[in-house]
Amino acid sequence: MLARFTENLKSKVENFGAVLRFGFQALRLVATEGVPPRLLTEQLFECGVKAIPTTLVSGFFVGAIMAIQIELQLRNFGAEGAVGGVATSVTIRNVGPVLIGFILVGKVGALTTAVLGTMRVTDQIDALTCLGVDPIRMLVAPRLIAAIISCFLLLTIGLIVSVGGGSALAWLNFGTNPWHYISQIPKFVSLESLLTGGFKSLAFGTLLGSVACYQGYWATGGAAGVGKMVRKAAINSLVGIIVADFFISWIISHFLRGIGH
């Protein structure tokens, strides 16, 4: 059984490698040949703009949840006055990107997988290849770039909204003045934290975009296959985000310590 487990692990790592390779292939194409702007805007709208309401709602509540918990913990020290700064700092560095990233896995990632998967299963991709068009350039690259840019922007918006959510909750439930809440932020949120949040947004976007495109592009098995691919893309993206979050935090805390403090 242990053998099966390690084999499983190996195949997962191989899978991940394939995803990364695929992603870089698409990105290299973009770098060398560029992307048709119209396609890009189309995709940006599909992934990005349509996901804004969901991001706003999720971001708001993620901020609220963290505000409750941080406030309760700070009460032990009598340091509730700092709730604005500490809650925002924790949310931006870690919890926010991960949880909002989860939402985006669904909104952006699953969508892309489904679309590409359906195209694959209905042989549209093969048709394009027959016509001499590079499907990766026409279909995958715009979507990947759109996914990366959308996730980055959406995550940033989500994090900003989470501050609003946190302050709203602090005001409604604990009577903290919103201005006071926000004024704590410069005290506790360092440049390092902001950079961490931003970088994670970018990384998560790339990750989930790559996984989504890969799974969709290589979908098999007809209608059922599409569903299966959506599932695989989602779960792999989620696990990937968590692992990436760990490594990014680790790297940044070890090598960039001292910046901003």
Added chain:
Amino acid sequence: MVGRRVNGGIAGLGRFTWFLGGTLTHLVSQSLRGRAESVIHHIWIMGVLGTPSAVLSLAFLTAVLIYELAFHLRLIVPQDAMIPSFTSLLVLRELGAVVTAMLLGSRVGAAITAEIATMKSTRQLDALELCGVNLIDFLVVPRVLGCVIASVCLTCLATGGALLITAFTTSQSLGLTPRFFLTHLFLFAEPGDLTICVVKGALFGLTIPIVACFRGLNASSGSEGVGSASTRTVVENSVLVILLDFLVSWLWYAI
């Protein structure tokens, strides 16, 4: 256009409520005798198979949380001894349940929706109905039961496993021993926190299959329909998890 969307939304909500009501009634009223087989099957797929990824994912997340809390706590009190206690608080109260639910929602939710949507697409559902099988009874209830049990168990195992693993892996860098870590783990936690964790696990375990089945049953046909339904499940589940998590936390901790 907005009007039509709102209308569609309300109609959808109505359908969902009807579905929800039907499911709950069936859950409560129907006998469970013949169902053990299929419920166990679902617990197997949803729970047992998902355990390694859930435990490992939560372990990674907890490790990050420990470093983050260490970073922040050092700003206020330069005492690393508090870190295990505060970490376990956050994991128990929020993250354990939410992250497990997210993973479950994607893996299980999408699978259920895809499965049922495919069945609809290939007319299997119609065939079953013709044979006089109540779809809710046959399809939804076992999945709901299985998922609730699986979710609760998975949440417990993942939370516990993550805390245990991080106890051993991160103690060194904090300058503590694993023994210290473990004994101080629940210094500030109350039994209420653990109960909330389990309750959230059950709640999410309830909503994920219900939403997934609903989407599956209402999917349009063809691969596009399956894909879009699966996507909607994943999205709706993740947002729902966050909303419900906020609701429970707010009601329990802030009121």
Added chain:
Amino acid sequence: METKSRDFWVGVFVILAIAMAMLFFWLMGSFSFVQSNPQYFLRFSFAGGVEVGSPVRVSGVKVGRVEKIDFLSGVEGMDRTAIEVTISVARKALAVIHEDSRFFVNIAGIIGERYIEISPGSVESPVLPPGSRIRAVDPPRIDQLLSQGYGVFGRVQEFLEQNEKSVTSFLNQLARVMDDTAKVLEKSDRKKIGQVIDNLSQITSDLRFMTEKIRGPQGEEFFDRLMVLIERAHEIDKPTLKKFFQEEGIRARVF
């Protein structure tokens, strides 16, 4: 997968999860798997923030926890509603708690966690049996002390405000008197003052000589005679008195 094997693993899964949850509940002190610890019932009129689950320490060593907190009214010896705090104490610590032990609410360390501190009491005093009801020492109410302090300050301030004029004039006069005395002392001749003091001391020493004499045997005799005189004079009228005084005066050689 074989049905039996699958069922087995599902069973393991569920059992492990339940075991994990039980473990956590136990670690938080919800249950005790050993025989339940002996308890004491403490009466406070102010509990000072002690909570269920707060530790109980004897001489700084944790021996138990707070199990329950209730409100009681109409308790003898207490003029208002009492708080009854039920604490459990480990058996090994029972021997140190005597009838003259005192039960306080103390604050631990920086964070300010409240706990019950028991002073061991003297060895001669008998051991306090479990189940006893004890009147514990109420912790000081910092807010009351502060408000009393404020009250005193307030009153002093009021007094000063109302009597500002008289207080200022009193102070002014005092200042003037001191001033004048200083001036007088400055102006007047040091030598003269020295003389005055010398004369004073001379007079007092003379007086002392006289009083010494009066106290001595001669003085006593003189007083005795005087008394006799007065007695005799009592029975005589005026002219006789005149004659008497003359005669007696000649005899005493006063004239």
